[in-house]
Every structure is written in C-alpha cells, then in structure tokens.
Amino acid sequence: MRYTTAHWGIYEVGQGAKGPRLTPFRDDPDPSPIGLHQLAPELMATRVRRPAIRRSWLEDGPGAHPERRGREGFAEVSWDEATRLVAAEIDRVRKAHGNEAIFGGSYGWASAGRFHHAQSQIHRFLNTVGGYVAHRDSYSLGAARVLMPHIVASMDELMKDHTSWPVLADHCELFVAFGGVPAKNAQIAAGGVGRHQVRAGLRAMAQAGVEFVNISPVADNLDTSGPVEWIPMRPGGDTAMMLGLAFAIHEAGAHDVAFLERCCVGWPLFEAYLTGRSDGTPKTPEWAAALCGVPAERTRALAARMASKRTMINVAWALQRADHGEQPFWMTVTLAAMLGQIGLPGGGFGVCYGAENTMGTPHAKLRGPSLPQGRNAVRAFIPVARIADMLLNPGAPFRYNGGDHVYPDIRLIYWAGGNPFHHHQDLARLDKAWQKPETIVVHEQFWTAAAHRADIVLPATTAMERTDISYATLEGMLVASTPVIEPVGEALDDHEIFRRIAAHSGCEEAFTEGRSADDWLRHLYDVMRRSWSAEGVELPDFDAFLEAGAIDLSAHDTPRVMLSAFRADPDAAPLPTPSGKIEIASDTIAGFGIPDCPGHPVWLEPVEWAGAEAASRYPLHMLSDQPARRLHSQLDPSPYSLAGKVDGREPICMHPQDAADRGLSDGATVEVFNDRGRCLAGLRVSGDVMPGVVRLSTGAWYDYDAETGVERHGNPNALTADRPSSGLSQGCTAQSCLVEVRAPVDPVKAHRAFVPPAFA
Known part of the structure; x- marks a missing residue:
C-alpha cells in the first residue's frame, strides 16, 4: 500500500480514471475530508511554476520601489539565475549590514513530513551562512508558551x-x-x-x-x-x-x-x-x-x-x-x-x-526524525507576533519574558513555509511594514498574498511530489509518504533549492554534508531507529519501511493521567x-515588574471588548477561529474550501436579532469594518452565536483592493489589532476585536485572491 501524509491525516494512494486518487486511511475512524482535495484542478491553477522576480527589483536591484510589492507583475527566470541572485543578495546584506539584518521567517504548518519541513531547511541553511534573526513562540500559543x-x-x-x-x-x-x-x-x-x-x-x-x-x-x-x-x-x-x-x-x-x-x-x-x-x-x-x-x-x-x-x-x-x-x-x-x-x-x-488531535492520546512518546539545524550565531530575536513592530521600529526597545531587547534593522526577509499574510493581525499595518526591507525572498507552492508581495519567488514542491518520513509524537503511526505526482512546473523541494543557493555561496558541503535528500532520509531514519530501539520499539530497516508504507505503533500505548x-x-x-x-x-x-502581568492571576480589563468605550461605535465582538474546511489558509482554493463560502466569500456568523437590527438577511454580502479596515463577507444567520458576537474564521486568502480600501474575500485579519497580549509574552490579541457590520458601501467586486500575478 502506498500512502501520502498531510496535517489532516494519512491518505491512501490509488489510481482513478483521471489519474492518481486519494482515499482516507482505512483505519481512521473519523477521517478529515480536507486533504482529499490536494490534487484538485482549482488548486493546481494557483501553483507557482517557475522562479519569478518582481520587475522593479529585477531591473533596478534591491530596494527598488518596495511600495509596488503586491501591485506589480513578475518576470520568470531560470533556476540558475534565480539562485545566483539570491546568493548574491545574501552575501551583499551580510557584508554591508551583518547577519543580524536577515530575518529567517518561517512560520506555519509547512509540511507533515519531517525532512522536507521548510522551517528545518531554512534554519539549517541560514545558520550555514552565518545566522539570522529568529522568532520565538507561536501565534497559536504566544501567551501560554x-x-x-x-x-x-x-x-x-x-x-x-x-x-x-x-x-x-x-x-x-x-x-x-x-x-x-x-x-x-x-x-x-x-x-x-x-x-x-x-x-x-x-x-x-x-x-x-x-x-x-x-x-x-x-x-x-x-x-x-x-x-x-x-x-x-x-x-x-x-x-x-x-x-x-x-x-x-x-x-x-x-x-x-x-x-x-x-x-x-x-x-x-x-x-x-x-x-x-x-x-x-x-x-x-x-x-x-x-x-x-x-x-x-x-x-x-x-x-x-x-x-x-x-x-x-x-x-x-x-x-x-x-x-x-x-x-x-x-x-x-x-x-x-x-x-x-x-x-x-x-x-x-x-x-x-x-x-x-494529539491531546488525549495513549500513544507512546517517541522522538521523531529531525534535521540538524546547526548553531545560530545571531542572538537577536523577536516574539513571533511582533514582526511589523520590528520592521517599523528598528532599534526600538521591547520587553519579553522579563528581559530587555532591541528590534534589529532588517534588510532581507527570507521566508520558507507559512504565510504571514494569513497569520498576522492588522494586515494593512503589515503591508506598510512589508515595504521596509530591501529584499523579500519566499519559497512558495501557490500564489498567496505573501508570494504576490515578494521580490523573488522560488517554486517549492508539495508533499504530493516528494518522499518523506511522517511521524507526529503521540499519533501512533510512522508513515513513508511517497510521491503521488511529478513536481508541478519547475518546482523543487526546499532542500534542493537551498543546495543550489549554497553552491553559489561556496557552502554546499556544509549545508548538505555530502548527502542527497534520499541520503538524508535514510540517515535520519537510521538515527531514529537506534533511538527507538533503546526505548524498546524495534523498527525494520529503511528499505523494508518504504516497502511497508506504514507502521502501527499502537501496541506501545499506555493510559496517561496528567501530572x-x-x-x-x-x-x-x-x-x-x-x-x-x-x-x-x-x-x-x-x-x-510588568504592569499588565503581575505575579498572580488577576482580572485586567481588555483593551477591546463589549465593556470598552469603543463598543459604542463598534458594538459587535468578532471572533476569528480556525476554519472547518482547511488548516489556516492551506488549500483555500480547493473545492472543499470553496463549498463552505457564501457567494465566494468567507461566511460571517451572526445572531438573528443582530441581523434583524441591521436589516441584513442570510446569504447577503456584508461589509465588516472598524478603524483598522474593512472587509467583505457572506452572512450566515445562526443562533449558535450569542447576541453581540460575530464569528469570521481565518484563512481566506487576503485580497486587498487598493482602489476602495476593502479586503474582498473575508479575511478577519484586515480588522484585528496588532497589539501584544502583555509585556510578558508579546503574544497576539486576535480575539480582542470590535467591529460593526453593514451592507457594502462601495459597489461589490469579485475577489481576485486566487489570480496569479501578471508576467512580463
């Protein structure tokens, strides 16, 4: 049996009338349908197929017209030219400003596979070339971590x-x-x-x-x-x-x-x-x-x-x-x-x-395979949700976990894995901050908002196009994830992209240690196999593992009682x-001595909530939760995600009385707004939300219309505040957000979230 893996689960690979076909893992009692649509034509239409460079950057060099990011077309180039330009730009920034001017942005659920995991690959590469400014914690758990x-x-x-x-x-x-x-x-x-x-x-x-x-x-x-x-x-x-x-x-x-x-x-x-x-x-x-x-x-x-x-x-x-x-x-x-x-x-x-899914399992705690990332020689960092603050305020002080720090002066952002124009709050502010660096390089599979706003876009493969090892602690399955299709266009895996850049930079041997991707997979598996053997879990050799496709570890289950x-x-x-x-x-x-986080739990009034003064103008509290039909923004153009939208836009859920008070009806296109922005959404009227509350899930690909100032697709982060939870953690505050909802003020336009850029 052949398998492929994704964050939503294990999928069996078969052959249908029109090509490869994914079906749920037969032993999964409640499989997620999301990953079944990873090969959908609607998704493939948004793929990045060749290396692409923003026209002004290509013609005039680093720092040219950053205000055109997201509003300007690209020129497609060869892999050799693209990797040579990236290597030269890293070298220029390092020599002129030091490695502390490079931000190694890699935040998001880049891959269920453990070797082809973009975060591991980019961190290893940037450490090989002298280090980078990193982030700490996560948007999901900024305060709790x-x-x-x-x-x-x-x-x-x-x-x-x-x-x-x-x-x-x-x-x-x-x-x-x-x-x-x-x-x-x-x-x-x-x-x-x-x-x-x-x-x-x-x-x-x-x-x-x-x-x-x-x-x-x-x-x-x-x-x-x-x-x-x-x-x-x-x-x-x-x-x-x-x-x-x-x-x-x-x-x-x-x-x-x-x-x-x-x-x-x-x-x-x-x-x-x-x-x-x-x-x-x-x-x-x-x-x-x-x-x-x-x-x-x-x-x-x-x-x-x-x-x-x-x-x-x-x-x-x-x-x-x-x-x-x-x-x-x-x-x-x-x-x-x-x-x-x-x-x-x-x-x-x-x-x-x-x-x-992990919490509450009885499966064994076993450490999975992990690509060594080396040592980061740069000590500067930021809490993950403070990226716009860093870009807008270089040299400014900030506090984190009791320590005093300073925001570095970033000239180059290198992003692989994740989409900052999904995760971050107050996207208009991030868009402004995004104009500050001289160069932005991204590895992307799809033409997301982040790809549109980059200077150099390098096409990366998906899990459907590469071999990998998938193992999540406490999930009870070890899987050999196999390629389902050939790479789309000229896409390469992240390791190969970095290998080519490293070759131009003279550090290929340090990055690869003389191993190909297949060599690394075998090496990481063998290290894991020895480690698990010491824990009493015996694995077959690598070739037998590939042949088996999946290994069930549930025989090692033990009941667990926390603490x-x-x-x-x-x-x-x-x-x-x-x-x-x-x-x-x-x-x-x-x-x-942090005023907004004293030494024991206390009630502190939120900045934005129904009890705030601003509620007189924006009386609805907006919740922006995880969507049901995708993970964050992943696979948003897929048929399964599209089927949950209202007239092509993300649905916003509102109590019947709140809708009646505003003269709004179920299925209508509405405008959600506050002082930070405006976005369009499709109204769903439901008694499942209490009065005074609306729910607009995250993950609709960001589609800002510069002519009207309206986000056209229903992305709630056009409205959320880019404000730290406290001086202790600097976590995000997406759930503290007041809005109002009305019929659209401007003529409603179709969104263009899934439209690739123009190419020279």
Whole structure:
C-alpha cells in the first residue's frame, strides 16, 4: 500500500480514471475530508511554476520601489539565475549590514513530513551562512508558551501528558470547557494525524454519563452526540467568571487546603486578592456577572457541581490569543488546584483538548526524525507576533519574558513555509511594514498574498511530489509518504533549492554534508531507529519501511493521567518551575515588574471588548477561529474550501436579532469594518452565536483592493489589532476585536485572491 501524509491525516494512494486518487486511511475512524482535495484542478491553477522576480527589483536591484510589492507583475527566470541572485543578495546584506539584518521567517504548518519541513531547511541553511534573526513562540500559543513554564511546565510537555480519552470516560464526572472542544480544530496534528480520536472520545464520555458544560460565546464548538449545557459568556470575560467560580468554591469551604499547601506555592497571596483583602474588591459571582454576562446564580450552581464531582477544566487556546491572554490560562490552573484534583484520573485541567488531535492520546512518546539545524550565531530575536513592530521600529526597545531587547534593522526577509499574510493581525499595518526591507525572498507552492508581495519567488514542491518520513509524537503511526505526482512546473523541494543557493555561496558541503535528500532520509531514519530501539520499539530497516508504507505503533500505548507522578510525590517528581510546585503566585513574574502581568492571576480589563468605550461605535465582538474546511489558509482554493463560502466569500456568523437590527438577511454580502479596515463577507444567520458576537474564521486568502480600501474575500485579519497580549509574552490579541457590520458601501467586486500575478 502506498500512502501520502498531510496535517489532516494519512491518505491512501490509488489510481482513478483521471489519474492518481486519494482515499482516507482505512483505519481512521473519523477521517478529515480536507486533504482529499490536494490534487484538485482549482488548486493546481494557483501553483507557482517557475522562479519569478518582481520587475522593479529585477531591473533596478534591491530596494527598488518596495511600495509596488503586491501591485506589480513578475518576470520568470531560470533556476540558475534565480539562485545566483539570491546568493548574491545574501552575501551583499551580510557584508554591508551583518547577519543580524536577515530575518529567517518561517512560520506555519509547512509540511507533515519531517525532512522536507521548510522551517528545518531554512534554519539549517541560514545558520550555514552565518545566522539570522529568529522568532520565538507561536501565534497559536504566544501567551501560554511564555507563561506556563513559570507556573506548571512547558506547553510542549503538557500537551504530551494530557489524560487519555478512555481514562476520562472511566473517571471524569463533569467536563467544564471554556471555549469548547472544537472537533474541526482536531482534524490536524503537526506531523500528521494517525487516527482521529476527538469525536469518538467525546462520544464515549457522553455515553458513560459525563456531564458537559460549554462556557463560550458560541454553542457549536462542543458536540458530544449527547446533551451539553451551554453557558453563553461575553468574549474577554473568561478570567472574571473563573474568579467568580473560585470565590464561590472558597466561600463554601470546598477548596482543597491540603493540596494547595502540599503541591502549590503562592496560595495565600492569591487568596487575599480573591477575597478582596488585598484590593478591597471581593471577586464574587455578582462582581463577575457584570463583566462576563453570566448570572451570579448560574456561576454559584456550577461552582457547587465542580466541587462535588470529579471535574476536568479545559481551556481553549483562543482564550490566550487576547488582551491579557495569560490570565485565563493562569486562572484555569489555579481553579483546578483549588479543587485539588490535578493528577487524579479524570480530574485537573487541559490546555487543551480539541486544539489538535494529539491531546488525549495513549500513544507512546517517541522522538521523531529531525534535521540538524546547526548553531545560530545571531542572538537577536523577536516574539513571533511582533514582526511589523520590528520592521517599523528598528532599534526600538521591547520587553519579553522579563528581559530587555532591541528590534534589529532588517534588510532581507527570507521566508520558507507559512504565510504571514494569513497569520498576522492588522494586515494593512503589515503591508506598510512589508515595504521596509530591501529584499523579500519566499519559497512558495501557490500564489498567496505573501508570494504576490515578494521580490523573488522560488517554486517549492508539495508533499504530493516528494518522499518523506511522517511521524507526529503521540499519533501512533510512522508513515513513508511517497510521491503521488511529478513536481508541478519547475518546482523543487526546499532542500534542493537551498543546495543550489549554497553552491553559489561556496557552502554546499556544509549545508548538505555530502548527502542527497534520499541520503538524508535514510540517515535520519537510521538515527531514529537506534533511538527507538533503546526505548524498546524495534523498527525494520529503511528499505523494508518504504516497502511497508506504514507502521502501527499502537501496541506501545499506555493510559496517561496528567501530572499523576507529581501529585503522588511532589518531592520525588517536582515540576520544572522555580519552586518545583504549581505556582499560583510566581515570584519570578512578580520580579519582572510588568504592569499588565503581575505575579498572580488577576482580572485586567481588555483593551477591546463589549465593556470598552469603543463598543459604542463598534458594538459587535468578532471572533476569528480556525476554519472547518482547511488548516489556516492551506488549500483555500480547493473545492472543499470553496463549498463552505457564501457567494465566494468567507461566511460571517451572526445572531438573528443582530441581523434583524441591521436589516441584513442570510446569504447577503456584508461589509465588516472598524478603524483598522474593512472587509467583505457572506452572512450566515445562526443562533449558535450569542447576541453581540460575530464569528469570521481565518484563512481566506487576503485580497486587498487598493482602489476602495476593502479586503474582498473575508479575511478577519484586515480588522484585528496588532497589539501584544502583555509585556510578558508579546503574544497576539486576535480575539480582542470590535467591529460593526453593514451592507457594502462601495459597489461589490469579485475577489481576485486566487489570480496569479501578471508576467512580463
């Protein structure tokens, strides 16, 4: 059997009447349909087929007319000319400005394969030529990745350690979800899904009698095939409600004092804040109701249920992509610690079930193959979501995780893997910042907005066109991903592109170590094979692996209970925090002296939310969640993604009363706007969103019309704020966004998001 892999899962490769055909992995109980459309003609029409250079840059050199990026055509050139020009430009920038003037942008889900992973390839190459300015953390988890190591453990370790779904079904009695458990998000895993498990896990829990409570502005992000209690809550009010729950638990004397004393530090300091002794404001459910919109009696009733049952508290990643995003995650841990069930089967907290397929698996923790990236000689970095700040403010200071840093002066952006004009916020601001560098080079498979705005575009292959090894930790499958089609046009894999540039730069041997791509695959597999053997997992040799196509590792499954060893003996199995315990109050964070992130969880008013002054002009809170029909912006032109659009645009979901108040009807094209921008979307009227809230999923390819100033395709990041969550993490705040919706002001034009540029 031949297989190919993608983030959405494993696909079997067969032959249909019109050529290669993909079908779902037969052992997957809930396969994602997204990846079935990777060969669609609509997608192929948007491919980058030959190396292309922006006309002004080609004619006049680096820095020529950067304001024309995205508005000017390209000239296609040979691979030799393109790689020679890239090598020369890297050399020029290094000699004139140093390697600190090169930003190695590679953010996104570039590949499920572990060798042909663009991030690994670009980082190895740039380290070979002297280093680059890197980014830290992720848009998905900017606040949590900085916060959680201070108070419990790293997000990576916590994600690997989530209590298994069968354990939840056997032991959990009450599952309280802040932000739901969206199965659409769990269609994916970074190295590819083995078998999709979230729907079945939730269904088994419901059949076992587990009670579910979904505290969220939307109702449809937790489906158990059984009853779910929906508590509509104002976006941005999560921390306030958690404090109200904590107060009610404390008031009833239901908090576990013994657990707080044995396994935590900082409880007395937080207790003084919770009760109001330190600031004069008790965080009662009545106090919380004015902030989160949940009636006090409902909060008290839920608190009593949580204290009387084996309770799992789950918090969605979306909650920390907001103003003061650290606080709901810190309060989730604190609330679970008060219940004293952390480390018990079926109790504690999750961060979070449903964000990826991985959380909750019983599969073995085995390290997959990884291309060595070498050492980066450049120490400068930025938090990932601060790229526009860096470009617009070279030399300006910024704070991150208690340290003081300075933004470098970037002259060259080299991007491979990912699409900044999907991930970033306030895209008009990014578009302005994007004009600052002298040269922008991208490896791209499709003519995305980032490719349109580059100076040099180098066509890269997709997973459909190369051999690779796919293994995601905790997914239970090791797969030989094989080519399905020949490379489209003149596309090359990232390793070969960098090899050719390295040859022009005189460092080919250092980059390749004398290995071809096939040699590297064999080498990485053999290293992994020896490592796994030491863990008691035996693999066949490489040729036998290729012949088998896939290896099922589920025989090595073991049930998992998060933080059970720590709970059993905190001294013998301490946490990797300064105290070795759960830090309800952190001396380290307090010592940073950051005004918008003090030393214990607190309520801090968001900059943008329904309680802000700006809500008088923009009364709708816009949520920009993960789309159901693609991963981020990947495969947006595919038939499956297109089938979910409304008249060709991304749908925006609105409560019936809000639509009626504005005279808007289901299926209409509407304009969504605020002070940062305007975009068009297709209206879907639904009672699944609470009044005062709209939902516009991310991932519609950015299509800005310079004549009208309108984004024509429904990209919510035309409206979101490019503002840090706090001075601790500098994470993004996409979910803190106020808008208004109306009928379009200007004549509606068809979008051009999927139209390739003009070529000379």
